[in-house]
Each structure stands twice: as structure tokens, then as C-alpha cells.
Amino acid sequence: MKIFISSARRGLEEERDSLKGLISALGHTPVRFEDFSAQTTPSREACLEALASADVCLFLLGPKYGHVFPETGQSATHDEWVAAQVAGMNRLVYRKLEVEFEPAQLEFTRIVQAYATGVFRDSFTTTSELQTKVVQKIKELEVGTSPLAFTKLTVPPDISWTLETKGINPLADNNVTLLELHVLPLGFAGHSDRELEQFGASLVDRIRTTGLVKGDVALSLSRSRDHVAVGVPSGRPRSWDAPQPGELAEVRLYKTGQISARATLPRDGLGSILDPEVLPHQITGLLKFIGALNIVQPGQIVVAAGVSCNSQTSVDRFNPHQSRRSAQMSHLSNLTLRTEADESVTLAALGTGAKEVAGPLSRALVRQHPSAR
Known part of the structure; x- marks a missing residue:
């Protein structure tokens, strides 16, 4: 699987860096904007194109909302959330606890947490706790069970x-x-x-x-x-x-x-x-x-x-x-x-x-x- 990691980097540096090696060790391909080579397309467009090619989008919610793009009035993570949502992608969401969120990030977190369709949400305090939870969830996705249940x-x-x-x-x-x-x-x-x-x-x-x-x-x-x-x-x-x-x-x-x-x-x-x-x-x-x-x-x-x-x-x-x-x-x-x-x-x-x-x-x-x- 290709797993796209979406978050603002500031305030989540250690967590983002740890997930790259973890996902690779599990036999999957991590996709992060830090690893993009020089491209002619704008950074926002390149990120959205990379997300569209992924199988899973993993969102980390930390204290910072991130740079706001004038084209959308939203951060890159917010744009990526909307794109993944519209595409109906598998989304994994992890919120960092015991940190102070910016007002814009609090509002974005409220939007993410209000959405229930096909989304897995959890929280973490330390990097090791996040890694443990991500491993467990990726292994569940590997089984490939249907998310549907009919009655x-x-x-x-x-x-x-x-x-x-x-x-x-x-x-x-x-x-x-x-x-x-x-x-x-x-x-x-x-x-x-x-x-x-x-x-x-x-x-x-x-x-x-x-x-x-x-x-x-x-x-x-x-x-x-x-x-x-x-x-x-x-x-x-x-x-x-x-x-x-x-x-x-x-x-x-x-x-x-x-x-x-x-x-x-x-x-x-x-x-x-x-x-x-x-x-x-x-x-x-x-x-x-x-x-x-x-x-x-x-x-x-x-x-x-x-x-x-x-x-x-x-x-x-x-x-x-x-x-x-x-x-x-x-x-x-x-x-x-x-x-x-x-x-x-x-x-x-x-x-x-x-x-x-x-x-x-x-x-x-x-x-x-x-x-x-």
C-alpha cells in the first residue's frame, strides 16, 4: 500500500520522521512532501497528485494549522483532507494530546472529528504510542475486510x-x-x-x-x-x-x-x-x-x-x-x-x-x- 502522511510539520517533526521508517519496515510505501524531488508543478498541486495515487491517507493533528494557501483559504492538510474525503479514501486520523492547538487548528480538528463515514480516529501522547497504534491499524487494513455491514x-x-x-x-x-x-x-x-x-x-x-x-x-x-x-x-x-x-x-x-x-x-x-x-x-x-x-x-x-x-x-x-x-x-x-x-x-x-x-x-x-x- 502507498500511505500518504498528511500534517503540518511544525510541532510533529519527530512523529512524521518516525512513521516513514515504520511504514517501510511493514512493507509499504510512505509518501511525504519532504521526500518530493524538485518539480515544475506547485507544491500544493504536487501534494494533491501524490495523495490521489495513494491507497491510505494518514492524518496527524498537532498544534499548528500550517500555511494558508490563497487559492483555497485553507492549509495543505485541510486541502488534503477534503481531497481524500471526496475520493472516499481510507483515512487514519491521530490527534496529539497535551499540546495547545492554534484556533484555526482547533476548528479544523472539529471538522475532522465531526465526520464519521469510514474514518478511523485515535489519539496519542508520545511517538512510541503513535507507532504502536499505526502498526495495529495498518495490519487491520492488510486483511482487507469489507467496511460494509448489511442488515x-x-x-x-x-x-x-x-x-x-x-x-x-x-x-x-x-x-x-x-x-x-x-x-x-x-x-x-x-x-x-x-x-x-x-x-x-x-x-x-x-x-x-x-x-x-x-x-x-x-x-x-x-x-x-x-x-x-x-x-x-x-x-x-x-x-x-x-x-x-x-x-x-x-x-x-x-x-x-x-x-x-x-x-x-x-x-x-x-x-x-x-x-x-x-x-x-x-x-x-x-x-x-x-x-x-x-x-x-x-x-x-x-x-x-x-x-x-x-x-x-x-x-x-x-x-x-x-x-x-x-x-x-x-x-x-x-x-x-x-x-x-x-x-x-x-x-x-x-x-x-x-x-x-x-x-x-x-x-x-x-x-x-x-x-x-
Whole structure:
């Protein structure tokens, strides 16, 4: 495994230096910014590229927040935390005790500790204590056990579906096929009006922090009695028949705690495409995106997906470089595909286990479409 070590160096010099040899002795590859050779790319960009190639990201939280980059208004460690979070990477977090934290580092630590999906957190006082805990955790990762645990449901969950609701998004009313993904926490008392208002005020910033939406895209916030929603405008293709990948269209948070992400399917001049190879990747990305919003609390969740099809939606292969010349269209003008929500799963479904959850959901949706039979 490649293990990326992320922290400010000041205040953690001894710990960072000790981990390099420890990880190597365990037969894995440590990745630290101290070991980077001279590069033409900026240091921040080089660190993020190195993180993206790693299998595990190990975060050390010490007294110092670190240099703030003007591009993001955050430290390198904070940027790396967001990148690892959005990617759904395995993250190991160790907080140093008995030291005084800077105010900015205290706030960053609060953000890290508030996030529960797929993250292992611990603390240490001495370097030897840290080494012992890191060895134990790396050996657990070597076993490669699934982070997911499924539980059969005895009562159907009350999921809010909007696939057949007109006016919910102008794309759906213009014959654009929408993919809908829902995450519902079980045993959750729900959000109060005050909490929903607070989440509404921060939802746009949470979406932008994930990096899924570019900073210059204008997001629209709306609210009803039972939910808040953020709409994402569709990107304009080069021409009417140019292939266009699927993209996020809306995020919705309900008082019940349910979070729904709506996205377009890939499409070209002949219509929308339900691609058995692309769909699992799209659902995996949406699961990790919902996890990266930092709203879902610890506990079991239910995940469900659906697609609102029309006569121009077909099961086919999407080529991002060339539009199709023919397609097998359905004789049905409107068709709704839904997965059966008959089991709950642990929060790892929104991080390290997202790919494993997305596969069955995708296959279930594709099987239901007439052109797949």
C-alpha cells in the first residue's frame, strides 16, 4: 500500500520522521512532501497528485494549522483532507494530546472529528504510542475486510421519491433522463426547523467544498416546509448532438434526514444512455459526494436509486468522444426504474464501501429497462 502522511510539520517533526521508517519496515510505501524531488508543478498541486495515487491517507493533528494557501483559504492538510474525503479514501486520523492547538487548528480538528463515514480516529501522547497504534491499524487494513455491514429490513423505509413529479427540475420536463440517489438514516429523529435552516444556509458551501461543482457555477437555493434544495445548472454542450457526461443537477435535504442527489445520465444526440459500465461509477461518485457533505450522522442508512426514463432512453455504451448513429429506443413514453430498499448498511457506503454498494444498485436498474431484455 502507498500511505500518504498528511500534517503540518511544525510541532510533529519527530512523529512524521518516525512513521516513514515504520511504514517501510511493514512493507509499504510512505509518501511525504519532504521526500518530493524538485518539480515544475506547485507544491500544493504536487501534494494533491501524490495523495490521489495513494491507497491510505494518514492524518496527524498537532498544534499548528500550517500555511494558508490563497487559492483555497485553507492549509495543505485541510486541502488534503477534503481531497481524500471526496475520493472516499481510507483515512487514519491521530490527534496529539497535551499540546495547545492554534484556533484555526482547533476548528479544523472539529471538522475532522465531526465526520464519521469510514474514518478511523485515535489519539496519542508520545511517538512510541503513535507507532504502536499505526502498526495495529495498518495490519487491520492488510486483511482487507469489507467496511460494509448489511442488515435486512423488516419494515419498508419511508423514502421520498420525486422521479415522477413534474416541475421538480426543468431537465426532467425537457426529456432529459434523471438518476436519483437517496440516503436515509435509520433511527434518526429528524431535523428541527432551526437545524434545517442552518443546513440550508451552509448547503451551498458544503457542495462547493466537495469540488464536484466549479466555483463559477451559480447555485440556486430553495426551501419548502419539509426540505431545502440546491439546484445546479446544466453545462452547455458544444453542439446539440455532442456527447455529454452525466452531471449533478440537484441536492435535497429533508427534515427526515434523507439526502437526495439528482443527476443527469450521459447523453448524446440520440438521447440518454443507461450504460452498465458508466452507471456504477456515477452512483459511486454520488455516494461519496453525499458522504463528503458531512451531514449524515453515525448509524445505519438505507440507500436507494431510481431513473426516470423516457422513450429516448436506452441501455447502450456511452462514448464521450462520439455520438451514436443508432439506438434501440423503448416504445414506452415514460418509465420509472427503482431499486428495492430492503436492507440497511453502515456509513462506509458513503466512503470506502461506495463502489461495493453501487454495483448491485446499477445492475438492478439496468435489468428493469426493456431494451436490456
